[in-house]
Amino acid sequence: MKTGKGITCSKSGFLTASSPEKAEAVITVKSGKIKKEIEVRYSGRPENLFTLKQTSVNVKKPKNSKAKAKKVAFKATMPKKNPPAFTLSVAGNPKGITRDDAGKLSVTDAVSPGCYTVIATPDDKTLGYNTSVCELIIK
Secondary structure, eight states: OOEEESEEEOTTOOEEEOOSSOEEEEEEEEETTEEEEEEEEEOOOSSBOOEESOSEEEEOOOSSTTSOOEEEOOOEEOOSSSOOOEEEEETTOOTTEEEOTTSOEEEOTTSOSEEEEEEEEESOGGGOBOOEEEEEEEO
């Protein structure tokens, strides 16, 4: 990120508005020898803001099936008064990433290395909270 405020950018380029207010930034995008600057603006949400604290989480894949599955924790930025409960899922339901009864994600040796989208959905939709996403990078 070249300049800006209220926008978070991961190393792989995943953008998240980290401020409930207006935010803007100039992002530099590179692909091979091509380089381009892009203005990004976020004008706020009309509903209650719910975000995950991190834009991406890196996890090393367990070495073999005898190795213990790696638990992955995600924290949310929520109001201190009556914070919403939320459920985690992974787009596409990839093999090797599971969710336990407590709602935490686990990574087993069956997962393929890559970048996955984690979706955090508030349990009570009547409270008006949005869905939030971040990256899960398996190495």
